[in-house]
Amino acid sequence: MSLHNHHGPRKVRSREDLVGPLFGAAAFQMLNAGCELGLFALLSDKGELAAEEVGDALGLDPRPAEILLLGVTALGLTEVTGGRYRNCAVIQGMFEDGSWEVLADIVAFQAKLVYLPLADLVESLRENTNAGLARFAGTGEDLYHRLPETPELERLFYRCMRSWSLLSNPVLVARADLTGVRRVLDVGGGDGVNAIELARANPGVEFTVLDLPGAVDIARRKIADNGLSDRIDVRVGDIFNDPYPEGHDAVLFANQLVIWSPEQNRDLLRKAHAALPEGGRVMVFNVMSGDTGDGPLYSALDNAYFATLTAPRSMIYSWSHYERWMRETGFDEVRRLPGETWTPHGVISGIKRAPAAS
Template structure:
């Protein structure tokens, strides 16, 4: 088993980093947007002057950017020459398969803007950060339908997150016997495409909003998977599930709602399945004692202040208790990196 992460030990250096976290992120993002990491990947060990020319910046702002990123360990300076740090080379170079650059785009254009209202959201216990996103609807996902750019940023980020994490779903024996799986909140179809490419007998229905299903239909067609991956436009909180299904996948989705809403959704899922049918919850999981890990602790404010005002990144025991309340028999699969885990409930 992967050892449970422990809370940070606070010292002055850590406190400085936390207090300047907004600046640290902007430095990190500037490197993505200006393609600094891309340039350093193609041509490492170059001078400040060369970098300034590549980024089309004056020397003073270039110096400020490079000093900040060097102090954060994101890039390395040796003999006045700059290169990517090893982890930067691995996950911040946008053109590489494992890049998280698009996930950082979600942080920049959605999380960063909405969290300016975090304290207010705590006091009022609602997603007051939604005011940063014009349009109608009480959730971010409804508002994004009115903003094609941010909806695109969001879907690209979720696709990148899926590719990062969903490797574990592709090597999971319990999925081999599933014939018709519903990917609830399946976005642009990334999960469904990957699953059908891996499991020869599986077909997938993407259950999501009409605008998202339109994106999924195009993506599915581009991948040549239209015969096995279909869309089912609607709201899976209220609308009927497709017929003749034997599994429902909730991947990075149940974090949006309150415990009461998730129990109700799981009961609806139970009713939609035949005996032996399965519900699969795949998510980042919080420690049962609410001590972390950092990835979930730092993710929860987004759900409180922006996404819905109801959810968070829940703990293992939260999900297990809800599944039991919905009458599922539960199995836990927790030996996964990136704070991820899988829970399977069987009817």
């Protein structure tokens, strides 16, 4: 069965089905507590433990240990047989394949950066703006310009953004067609994680990462650590107001166009079009929503973060939005390239067409 079959809407068939939405905040906090207190790592290391052994190992009294174990077990994150607890197969598998640290970072991102602003979702919807941003120091109108005011949160943000990228990068690497491409401009490329992974998979291609100073400083170090400084350049720039570097035959917007309004996204696509030669390629990589307005659930719930926090008009757009914007800004041969993973990420690409003959 295709993984995409899991991306449809959830059905509420009885009042019992309301338990998940009603206690969703508590469900997340149980997951977060299991991560922060070290429960999942403990069970991964020890295999199976009784409640008393869990409490002793984590420094918890019997009551909080029982509350935690009841919560994560009812959620299916752990399992119990004969009074002994173990991780569920999915979580244990993440420890075994090395992906657990990525999930733990994503949980930390939700807990430290997103959770409190989500309480401002109603106001954000009523006012059509990111009301949760008021919880962060500074005066910038988006999260990215406020984070430098709180360096520890900025470091956490970019660390967790790297983990979000590592989660979705297999889709980008598999779906980004760089056939015939010599050099890619990675607009808003953050710490370089996307360029690094694509460079590894496409040894004949060079890259330039364009972003704000805080991100570019981190990117330069990461690129050097991976031995790719000869193939990945970094440039400081405002992606809206500064000219794009010349000499690229592909432009990549990775996890970028979810941040901005339709008007801003068209502006960015026009800048990409102007910077590309005839036949040049634009690629948009994001989590996508479906065209039918009923999912996927991942996109629907993740949209609360974009609604409350990132920028005043950000949201998770549908495939058809990107298709329309690309055609409006001069691209054709527009192609959808969905991934085949549990997250609804995908690539949509277009080619800069030649001007119409006069």
